[in-house]
Amino acid sequence: MPGALVLYVDGDREDCRTTARRLAGERASFDCLTATSVADALDLLDRYHVDCVVSEYDLATETGLDLLRAVREDSPDLPVVLFTADGSESVASDAISAGVTDYVQRTDGASLAHLADRIDAAVSTHRAETELHQSRRQLARLHECAIDIAAAGDVDAVVDRALLAAERILEFDVCGVYRVDDDGRFEPVTDRSYVPEETPTVDDGILGKTYREDRSFHVPDVDENAVASPDRSRFRSALSIPIPDYGVFQAIAREPDAFSAVERDLAELLVTHVSHALDRLAFERDLRRTNERLQAILRNTTAHIYTKDREGRYQLVNETFADRLGLPKEDIVGKTDFELQATEHAEAIRENDLTAMERGGPVEAEEQAAFAEGESVYYSVKVPLYGAGDEPTGVCGISTDITEVKQREAELERQKERLDEFARLVSHDLKSPLSVAQGYLEVVREDVDHENLSDVATAHDRMAAIIEDVLTLARNGRQIGECERVRLDRVATRAWANVDSKAAGLDLLTDTVVEADPDRLQQAFENLFRNCIEHGGDDRDLTVRVGSLTTDRATAETPAPVGDGGADTGTEPTGFFVEDTGSGLGDVATADLFEPGFTTSRCGTGFGLAIVRDIVEAHGWAVEAGASDEGGARFEVTF
Structure with missing residues (x-):
């Protein structure tokens, strides 16, 4: 246990000094002050942080009980031990009633050793209770601060409120929040963060180790830690806690072992509040960006984008869809396709909506719709929408106008038919006469030997090659078979x-x-x-x-x-x-x-x-x- 300051009170000045000296000798961890009266004792209590008061019963004009009552008026929890040889059951009962911490009978034996043990126990209990009370008070204040941190509108506000809590609630003298810049160097966040003489990198010291390993580090004494590298020699202990996906919180102190287990736990809790607040801000930022992108898509896409409930009533439509229908969006929301389309089109559209909800997955289909300027064909993709339960609450659809594509397909089909007709023409109407010409050439060669007949044969061969190549282009074109x-x-x-x-x-x-x-x-x-x-x-x-x-x-x-x-x-x-x-x-x-x-x-x-x-x-x-x-x-x- 760390050293305790004991105030020993006895009406006999010489006996008081002797007993105090012997008590200090009994425990090296004790320092003793002495007083011979209630007034002197109260004066010393005002000037020193005393851990325990030990009093004889007989104080000349007053008693130890008078001192006990006076102490309890200002310090209800301060340990007070009545140490006397003149006691009685009545005195003990009165002392207990007045709130004495302990009552030790003074004897000629090992009473001082026994007294020292009782003082140790009283001081330890008092310190534990004080620390518990303080931690509860700090915890309650941190919860109040957490509300402010959670309500912060930007990163700087989150950090400032957290560091203010670390200073005022946890009583950290030097602390800061640090994030990593593009060069891998830590930079303090807001002016409230401690600014080191030279900002470290992610490869330096406990700050860098905390960031790299994403775990907390407590350094009781930097002089005994090979990794710690404080920027000023007066710093002796440190506490570093990672802020996931953001940076590091660090507190440093001038004395060694400055951070108790309770303080470390409370600091972890504070950083958790900071992390949650930063996550919320990041989520809100991403959500805003997503909404902006979604709105941009809804405004600028040429496709029809919409959502419907289970009954087929439109809940959302984009500008393109509304413009195509020639109605304001508010006049479309709440209506069904049966109120906006011809019955045969509406029935097919509704059937696809129901199929998507029944399957619980996407449905792709071609759909027709009638507008003032005529009918159009759409390629529609529909997916079910879900709420809190397992049953779909509606559908979301994206419909792309493919009218021109379908018209082009029809035109290509007609072109293919013409190519097929051309291939038949080439195959029959050109190859047949060429075969006849080649046959006559062979007949002529039987009776006539003329040098130009070889040129005729070459021309026939070239015509045959051209016909075959044209047939290849006409029949196969850009088509391929199975790869x-x-x-x-x-x-x-x-x-x-x-x-x-x-x-x-x-x-x-x-x-x-x-x-x-x-x-x-x-x-x-x-x-x-x-x-x-x-x-x-x-x-x-x-x-x-x-x-x-x-x-x-x-x-x-x-x-x-x-x-x-x-x-x-x-x-x-x-x-x-x-x-x-x-x-x-x-x-x-x-x-x-x-x-x-x-x-x-x-x-x-x-x-x-x-x-x-x-x-x-x-x-x-x-x-x-x-x-x-x-x-x-x-x-x-x-x-």
Whole structure:
């Protein structure tokens, strides 16, 4: 127990001094004051913080009971021990009635040791009761302060009120709240926070450790703590408490072990109030932002946004919906679709509302609605709304006008029908006469040997190729079939087998796996290979390469064996390339290469690369033409 100051009172001055000296010797933790009268004792009590009064019964003109009564008038809880050899049962009874703390019979034996024990017990009990009373009083004041903190309208007000409570209620002399700036350095919040000579970082001292580990630290003596680094040497103890998602509260003191367990608990409680208040402010701020965004969406979206109750009555509609109906919003709220739409439309809309509530999940549907300017088609998504219970209280819906989309779909369907008709025309009305012409040419060749007949045969072949390419574009266009995981090297190998490669060679530098329609991808490779072979120049020295594109192009193009993972560069492929070692593209604009009918070859159809572009774009990819490192043509397909 910390040292206690004892006031010993005895009418015999010499006996008083002797007993006080012996009592102090009995307990090193005792300091003793002496008095020989009630008046002297009361004077000393006014001037010193005495922990316990010990009095003899006989005080010359007065008694120990007179002193007890006088003490109780000003200090009802101060421990008073009556220590006397002249006592009796009557004296003991009167002392107890007057509120004496303890009554010790003075004897010649070990009475001083016994008295010291009783003083220890009395002082300990008094201190515990005083601390409990003070903590209860502080707790009550903190609860009152918590109301003020919770009502604060901004962060600075929360911090100021909390620090005021720490100073006035917890009696912390030096304290502050600190948050971390963008440079990782603590900055004091508001002028009430203590400002250190040099603001620490999140890596410094107990403040930084509290922030990093998100837990409280109590340092009884900074001189014995390796982490503590006070900015002034006079500070000896510290208490740091994290404020989650915000910063740190810290109190420091000039003396060691300055923060009791009760004070630490009350400080934790204060910081909890601060944290809750800051969370509320953050929630309100986020809520305001969300409401502002929601209002902006409701005001500016072209979609119809609305909520309805279980009976289908509108509870909220946005401006777009109201404008479409040509009514003020207040004239729509409370009404049902049966009051705003034709019956057949209202019935379908109501059925979708009910389905969403019955399923307990979203419903997507096309709905029709009639307005003054005509009927429109909407793509509607509806979800159930819930209150406190498990049953839906209504629905929320977002309806997007897709009238133009549906009209475009109808137009595309008509175009498809015309393309189908065109394909039939090409297949029958063009291929049939061409077959007849080819047949007559063979008959003529049996009887006539003329050099121009080879040109006629070449023209027939070119016409047949053009017809096949046109049919490919008309029938397939930008459509692809079911996609699957395929290896580029295997698809390229099959494509190379279907091409007249002449003397050209194929190098495969990739075993990348892609999601693709294997047949359409093979067709794209075939057309790219034909283009390289037909326009590459001297095919005896021509080499065609297929490799992966990655973020590191140089690494991606390094030759490596395929089929064993050797071509894997360790980076995610971003596409693939097909290039040759031929004469290149020359002065041709690369954008023209993919236009239907464009060709630089006398015997080319001009549709091969157009088909490649359609296949690539149907997969959601892109294709570009350029030059290879050796000057040949290079086609890059990027995912």
